[in-house]
Amino acid sequence: MEVISNMGEIRVAIAGIGNCASALVQGVHLYRNVSDDDVVPGLMHVRFGEYHIRDIRFVAAFDVNEEKIGKDLSEAIFAPPNCCARFVDSLPKIGAKVFRGPILDGVAPHMKEAFKVNDDADPVDPVEVLKDAEADMLINFLPVGSYKATRFYAEAALKAGCAFVNCIPEFIASDESWARRFKDAGLPVAGDDVKSQLGATILHRALVNLFVERGVIVDETYQLNIGGNTDFQNMTVEERLKTKRISKTEAVTSMVPYDVPTRIGPSDYVPFLGDRKICYIHLKGRKFGNQPVTVHVKLEVEDSPNSAGVVIDVIRAVKIGLDRGVAGPLISISSYAFKHPPVQVEDYIARQWVEEFIEGKRER
Numbered sequence: 034m035e036v037i038s039n040m041g042e043i044r045v046a047i048a049g050i051g052n053c054a055s056a057l058v059q060g061v062h063l064y065r066n067v068s069d070d071d072v073v074p075g076l077m078h079v080r081f082g083e084y085h086i087r088d089i090r091f092v093a094a095f096d097v098n099e100e101k102i103g104k105d106l107s108e109a110i111f112a113p114p115n116c117c118a119r120f121v122d123s124l125p126k127i128g129a130k131v132f133r134g135p136i137l138d139g140v141a142p143h144m145k146e147a148f149k150v151n152d153d154a155d156p157v158d159p160v161e162v163l164k165d166a167e168a169d170m171l172i173n174f175l176p177v178g179s180y181k182a183t184r185f186y187a188e189a190a191l192k193a194g195c196a197f198v199n200c201i202p203e204f205i206a207s208d209e210s211w212a213r214r215f216k217d218a219g220l221p222v223a224g225d226d227v228k229s230q231l232g233a234t235i236l237h238r239a240l241v242n243l244f245v246e247r248g249v250i251v252d253e254t255y256q257l258n259i260g261g262n263t264d265f266q267n268m269t270v271e272e273r274l275k276t277k278r279i280s281k282t283e284a285v286t287s288m289v290p291y292d293v294p295t296r297i298g299p300s301d302y303v304p305f306l307g308d309r310k311i312c313y314i315h316l317k318g319r320k321f322g323n324q325p326v327t328v329h330v331k332l333e334v335e336d337s338p339n340s341a342g343v344v345i346d347v348i349r350a351v352k353i354g355l356d357r358g359v360a361g362p363l364i365s366i367s368s369y370a371f372k373h374p375p376v377q378v379e380d381y382i383a384r385q386w387v388e389e390f391i392e393g394k395r396e397r
Contacts, residue, residue, distance in 0.1 A: 043084060043352045044167055046093040046195070048159075048186045049139070049174035050101050050131055052117040052262055052308055052337035053200065053344075054094070055110035057172075059121040060341040061089045075230040075342025077384075081349035082391045089348055091127050092166040095134035095159060095186075099149045102133045114147050114263050116307045117337040129166075132157045139175050139182035144267050159186065163193035170196035170351050172344065173224075177201055177264065178273025187211060191218050196351045199224030199371075200344065202280040206362045207375045216361030221354035221397075223347055223363045226280040226372040229339035233258055233312035234284050234372050235380070236332055237297070240316055241288045242379065249318040249326060251289055256281070256297040257313045260336055261306030268299045284372040288379070310336040343370050350387065359397045365390040 047054050064073050065087035069080045079086065094106050101109035106129040111119065135156040140148050163171060171190045175182050183203040190197040191214060199205045199222070206212060206224035215222040228235050237256050244251050259265070268274055278298040286295055312332040320326050350366035353359075365386035367374035378386075389395035 041088065043089045043348055044092045044169045045089055045348060046095075046163055046166060046168040046171045047091065047106075047174060048095045048134060048171060049176070050094050050096040050098070050106065050109050050115075051174055051176070052115050052264070053174045053340055055115050055117040056338040056341035057344050058091060058106060058110050058127070059117075059119070059124065060338070060345060061086055061091075062124055063121050073342070075345075077346050077387065078391075081346055082353045084349040084352060086345060089345065091129040092168055093129055093162050094131040095157075095162075096131050097134055097136050097140060097148060097150050099151055101131045104131050105129065106131060113149075116262055118308060118335050120338070132159075132162055134159065135182065135185060137179070137182040137185055139179040141176070141178065141267060141270055141273055143270060144176070144263070147263055147266060159189040160192045163189060163195050168193065168195050169355055170198055170348065172198045172200060172348070173203075174200055176267045176273075177277050178267065178270075179203060180276075191215065191220065194218075194220065196221045196355055197223075198344070198347055198351055200227040200340070202226040202276040202373060204276065204373060206367055206371070207373050212362045212375065219358065219360045221351050221359050221363050222361065223351050223367050224371050225367075225374070226277075227340050227343055227347070228284075228370055228372055229334070229336075230342050232334065232339050233310075233314070233332060234281055236312075236330065237285045237314050238288055238380065240314065240328060240330065241285055244316060244318050245289055249320050251293050251316060251318045253294045254285070254316045255295065255314075256285070257300040258298070258310060259301045259303050259306065260299075260308070260310040261302065261304045262308045262336060264336070265299055265302040266304075269302050274298060280373040283377065287377040308336050310334055310339075346370065346387075350390065353391065354397065361397070363390075363397050365395055365397060
């Protein structure tokens with residue numbers, strides 16, 4: 034398959050117009066006019082390779098919420114039940130329509146009312162939409178637990194000749210069979226399960242790594258998270274959490290060269306918190322003389338904007354991959370920006386890999 038990259042702009046489609054999509058779309062608009070020398074919190078660079086933030090153009094979107102379908106993306110991102118902070122005063126129309134996607138397992142039974150789903154309506158064919166929009170890539174922002182739906186959209190990306198960015202804990206980029214399919218198609222794929230700019234996972238990794246580097250034996254650790262958005266409401270059903278727990282746990286335990294009793298994952302849904310996320314991290318260990326050391330940390334953040342800057346960098350890395358004809362998993366940006374990448378390394382190493390990739394010193 035011949036892959037044609039649109040030089041000069043990055044044409045992005047999104048599956049799942051929830052709070053993370055809202056933060057991403059707002060952020061691209063907010064920082065569209067910053068100069069190359071400015072510092073934008075949450076971005077590696079204002080100009081990432083040859084691409085500025087304003088080069089990102091949203092061209093299509095998919096959702097199942099009746100409040101969002103048919104609307105311009107600029108309106109849909111503020112439709113209920115989205116509760117992401119509104120940090121852009123006025124957002125002009127983007128010209129990207131929200132199309133009706135398939136439900137599959139993207140909506141758990143207990144979420145149908147919250148997501149305002151019409152079971153009887155017929156979805157569009159995402160392949161045709163992606164082709165018509167000439168999308169460079171499709172970003173997956175579906176709810177946690179969307180096993181079938183994630184693979185449906187990954188398949189659509191392959192058929193449409195699009196790169197795929199998997200921001201949720203379903204394993205595509207880190208799955209050998211899917212990675213091979215994208216490589217054979219001549220398309221890059223990045224993922225899986227995006228890390229926040231400064232979220233629970235990145236903080237937990239840093240603390241565990243500090244213990245290990247300072248020679249403290251880690252005896253046990255846990256990370257408990259609560260929040261009030263639909264992500265946490267969706268995850269009140271334990272069966273939708275299997276890959277989420279794996280992704281978050283491996284991101285932390287990969288920093289330790291021995292087995293450690295660990296418990297990580299969402300703990301409760303507290304509606305009045307809205308998009309605010311509260312995380313409690315516990316580490317217990319032994320230092321010199323087998324003397325105990327215990328660390329307790331509380332982190333509080335607005336959840337959805339915490340990943341938007343990271344995804345902006347990912348989008349531009351994937352576009353560079355498209356321009357260069359790189360196929361298969363993008364190891365550098367995946368290791369830096371995702372919890373469950375194909376290759377798990379320390380964050381400072383992953384960042385160095387990304388810089389080398391930007392400069393053309395690293396293939397992928």
